[in-house]
Amino acid sequence: MWMGSKEHYxxxxxxxxxxxxxxxxxxxxxxxxxGSTAIGIRTNEGVVLxxxxxxxxKLMEPAKSEKLVEIDRHCGCAMSGIVGDARILVDHARVEAxxxxxxxxxxxxIEQITEAVSDLAINFGEGYEGTKRKPMARPYGVALLxxxxxxxxxxxxxxxxxxxxxxxxxRAIGSGGDTAMTYIKESYHSNMTLAEAEKLVMQTLKxxxxxxxxxxxxxxxxxxxxxxxxxxxxxxxxxxxISTLA
Amino acid sequence: xxNENFGLAKSFSSAPVLSISPHTNFSQKEQTxxxxxxxxxxxxxxxxxxxxxxxKLAPGQDxxxxxxxxxxxxxxxxxxxxxxxxLAFEFQExxxxxxxxxxxxxxxxxxxxxxxVIEINDFLLGTMAGGAADCMFWEKYVAMQCxxxxxxxxxxxxxxxASMMLASIMRQYRGQGLSMGTMxxxxxxxxxxxxxxxxxxxxVKGRLFAVGSGGTFAYGVLDTNYRYDxxxxxxxxxxxxxxxxATFKDSASGGVVRIYHVTNHxxxxxxxxxxxxxxxxxxxEQNKGHTGxxxxxxxxxxx
Numbered sequence: 229m230w231m232g233s234k235e236h237y238x239x240x241x242x243x244x245x246x247x248x249x250x251x252x253x254x255x256x257x258x259x260x261x262x263g264s265t266a267i268g269i270r271t272n273e274g275v276v277l278x279x280x281x282x283x284x285x286k287l288m289e290p291a292k293s294e295k296l297v298e299i300d301r302h303c304g305c306a307m308s309g310i311v312g313d314a315r316i317l318v319d320h321a322r323v324e325a326x327x328x329x330x331x332x333x334x335x336x337x338i339e340q341i342t343e344a345v346s347d348l349a350i351n352f353g354e355g356y357e358g359t360k361r362k363p364m365a366r367p368y369g370v371a372l373l374x375x376x377x378x379x380x381x382x383x384x385x386x387x388x389x390x391x392x393x394x395x396x397x398x399r400a401i402g403s404g405g406d407t408a409m410t411y412i413k414e415s416y417h418s419n420m421t422l423a424e425a426e427k428l429v430m431q432t433l434k435x436x437x438x439x440x441x442x443x444x445x446x447x448x449x450x451x452x453x454x455x456x457x458x459x460x461x462x463x464x465x466x467x468x469x470i471s472t473l474a
Numbered sequence: 475x476x477n478e479n480f481g482l483a484k485s486f487s488s489a490p491v492l493s494i495s496p497h498t499n500f501s502q503k504e505q506t507x508x509x510x511x512x513x514x515x516x517x518x519x520x521x522x523x524x525x526x527x528x529x530k531l532a533p534g535q536d537x538x539x540x541x542x543x544x545x546x547x548x549x550x551x552x553x554x555x556x557x558x559x560x561l562a563f564e565f566q567e568x569x570x571x572x573x574x575x576x577x578x579x580x581x582x583x584x585x586x587x588x589x590x591v592i593e594i595n596d597f598l599l600g601t602m603a604g605g606a607a608d609c610m611f612w613e614k615y616v617a618m619q620c621x622x623x624x625x626x627x628x629x630x631x632x633x634x635x636a637s638m639m640l641a642s643i644m645r646q647y648r649g650q651g652l653s654m655g656t657m658x659x660x661x662x663x664x665x666x667x668x669x670x671x672x673x674x675x676x677x678v679k680g681r682l683f684a685v686g687s688g689g690t691f692a693y694g695v696l697d698t699n700y701r702y703d704x705x706x707x708x709x710x711x712x713x714x715x716x717x718x719x720a721t722f723k724d725s726a727s728g729g730v731v732r733i734y735h736v737t738n739h740x741x742x743x744x745x746x747x748x749x750x751x752x753x754x755x756x757x758x759e760q761n762k763g764h765t766g767x768x769x770x771x772x773x774x775x776x777x
Contacts, residue, residue, distance in 0.1 A: 298625060322625045330618045 241366055242353045251365055255388065256389035259369035263308035265404035265436050267429045268373040269382040269412070270397050273422040274452040275375040277306040278429035280402070280437050281445045296447045296460070300325040302335050302448045303376030304429060304458045308402035310369040318389075320348045335456075337378040341386040343395045345372060350391030371401045377456045404436025411435055422450060426461075430469045443467040480743040531650075535747035538649035549642055557726020560590055560601040561696065561716055564675035564681045565704045568666035569659045569736040570657030572713030574688065574721050574751070575729035586729030587748070595620060597740050598636055603686045604673065605653035612654065616640050630740075633660040634679075637669040648675050655685045665738035688720030688727035695719045706735060710745055718754045 237243055238251030245251060279295045295314075296306050299321045307314040318356040324344040329337035336344075352364040367389040374385045386401065387393045398416045400408030411432045420428070426448060434441040448461040448469075532540045560573040573590040576583060590602040592610060594617045602609040616639050623631045631639075637658045644652065653673040670676065670683045682700060684692040695716040704712065714731050721727045730748040737743065759766035 319626065323622060326618045326622050326625075329621075330614060350496075 246407065248339055248346055253390045256367035257371075259466065260309040260371045260388070260401060261403055261405070263370070264295065265307040265400060265408055265433060266308045266373055266385045266400040267400045267408060267432055267473050268306060268386075268396070268398065268411070269416065269420070269425040269429055270305075270375070270382050270431075271420045271422055271425045272382070272418075272453065273425075274377065274450050274454075275304075275382045275384055276425045276450050277304050277373060278426075278446060278448045279306045279308075280404075280424050280433055283439075283445055285417050290444045296449050298458050299341060299374070299376070300329075300335065301458055302378065302451060302456045303338055303341055303374065304451060305375070306373040306449075308355055308371050308405070313364075313368040314370040314372060314389040316364070317345050317348060317372060321364070321374075325405045327444050335378060337380065338374060338376040338383040338385060339380075342387060345374065346387050346391045346393045349387060349389060351454075353463045372436065373399060373401060375451060376458070377451045377453050380450065382453050400432065400436075402432075408432045410435050424454065426450065426471055427472065430466075431473055434470075441470055441473075443470065488673065507687055509525035513622050521597045526647060530646065532687040535644050541649055541651050544556070557688065557724065557760070558590065558603045559684070559692055559717055559720040559724060559727040560603050560657060560686050561684040561689070561692045561713065562601065562659055562668055563681075563683070563696065563709075563713075564666065564668050565700075565701060565702055567697055567704075567706045567709070567735070568661065568738045569668050570706075570709040570713050571599055571601060571657065571659060571734040571736065572717045573732050574717055574727040575732060575748070576721070576727050578726050583728070588729070591732055591734050591740075594636075596662070597630065597662065597742065598633065598658070598740050599683065600640075600659075600732055601657045603655040608654045612640060612643055612652075613656065613658075615643070630662065632662045632664070633658070633667045633669070636660065637671060637677060641671050641675055644671060644673055648673070657683050657685060658738050661736050661738060661740045661742065663740075684716070684720075686727065688717075688724035691720035691723045692716040710735070714746070714754065715758070718751050718758060721751045 229272075237245035238255065238450070241250070241252040243250070262420050264282045266277070266279045269276045277296055281290065281295060282292060282349065295305065297318055298319065299305050303325065305318055305321065307318075321341050321344055325336045325341055328334070328340070349368050352367050362377075369389060372387045374387065377384060384396050384399060385393050386396055386399050397418065398412045400412060412428065415428050429448065430441070430446065433446055439445060443463040443466040446466060447460060448466055450461065531537055534540050557578055558574060558576070562569055562571040571591055575586055575590060576589045577585040577588045588606070592600045592602055592613045594600050594613050598617070598620065600609065600613040616636055619639050620631050620636050640656070640658060642652065652673040656670070658669040658671050659666065668680060668683065670678050670680060670685070681702075682696060684690070684696060696712065699712050699715070710733055713733050715732045721729070728751055730750055731745040731746060731754065732748060735743045735745050756766035765768050
């Protein structure tokens with residue numbers, strides 16, 4: 229029986245190791261580090277989200293908004309990790325956000341959206357009696373940066389496979405996440421303008437990306453504090469920022 | 475039956491939006507408890523267990539049978555006295571929607587200032603006839619479905635699609651006591667279009683509809699003056715004229731006229747928010763040289 233040997237505690241998703249770890253969740257967190265880099269920065273003027281779009285082959289069509297998506301008109305989401313898993317989470321977030329509008333006639337707050345995503349993210353394993361939805365058998369191997377503006381102003385959250393969510397002023401996830409975080413830490417200050425934040429996102433992406441930064445392999449979205457609307461930046465706009473980078 | 479947590483937000487938020495509306499759950503029939511045996515005795519045709527919504531349903535398992543027997547046992551209980559006049563027609567510049575604003579509870583006029591055009595979203599409109607709550611709730615529900623569709627697919631659903639969502643819901647709840655007669659109109663890539671949907675799950679695409687107790691009076695005015703190549707001004711005036719006539723003859727309609735215009739370019743506009751019909755009546759009568767009091771050619775008795 230495998231229960232006896234220590235190295236097999238990672239077989240079940242609901243099994244603790246004697247040290248108190250659930251290996252499958254830790255492995256899922258590792259999966260994020262293979263993903264492309266995603267960066268979010270919060271300023272008083274709004275929030276910026278930026279992602280790197282990897283194009284493994286020249287023959288591949290550059291897909292539109294695959295890793296930077298809209299959850300609701302006041303909230304966007306950038307992802308890193310297994311994109312297929314993220315689609316389930318994002319779809320859940322969208323449905324929850326619309327249900328909230330339907331039931332309460334107001335926009336769902338960014339924290340509530342994040343919480344809804346995290347609730348689904350920890351609901352893996354065998355599920356419990358009475359659930360109609362068949363739960364995911366394994367943790368979701370993806371981290372999300374959820375950014376938006378609500379009554380509490382601009383906000384940036386990050387979720388991970390363990391169901392933890394944390395609020396950040398600036399955050400980078402994915403393969404270049406750690407490098408990017410040290411880079412951002414040097415330049416970030418709390419009264420940055422939105423334009424400065426956009427430039428910082430691009431500058432950071434440029435420094436962590438393996439390929440040359442171009443308008444078709446990065447994407448940027450913002451949510452302004454005054455309009456509370458998600459806007460996706462055009463390729464020309466991105467090109468303009470790239471030309472100003474050091 | 476799992477509809478005990480009626481009204482809780484929790485019951486809404488777990489709604490599977492994949493299925494457009496709650497559907498029949500046949501697996502429930504496999505239970506072997508007392509409830510199941512009761513089902514057998516009643517001779518259930520199909521049990522409705524709402525997946526998304528947890529509505530408190532009528533007692534018993536056979537909802538349609540219950541509603542039918544209720545009509546026999548208490549003939550007037552489910553015949554809600556209601557009245558309205560709403561109309562909509564297609565013309566060359568889109569669709570024109572005109573409604574009155576009266577809400578009645580039997581002979582009692584509860585309001586003369588109801589908004590009977592439901593602004594579903596920025597490209598869809600629905601009119602309200604029958605049960606106000608049924609219209610508002612389900613049209614708002616369709617609005618949510620449309621938004622989720624837009625987020626998932628990156629483009630707005632067509633009016634045909636959105637109207638079918640509403641018709642499918644009416645089909646699911648057929649015979650269970652919903653009351654709705656709506657003109658569902660909106661504007662998409664193909665321009666403006668108009669559908670009529672009601673609680674019998676009727677869904678017809680058409681040029682000209684008038685719904686409600688005053689609808690027949692409105693048809694009279696519409697059919698004599700309607701042309702497809704009307705200008706927007708002509709269409710607006712026809713809408714006002716038809717509603718005013720209907721409110722004059724139908725006691726269950728009245729209040730003010732509201733006019734909406736659905737353009738052919740994916741938007742709708744509010745043209746007139748509230749024109750008092752009693753003022754309009756005198757205006758129209760005076761144009762004919764009448765006083766509007768209906769006493770032309772009669773001697774005045776009291777002076």
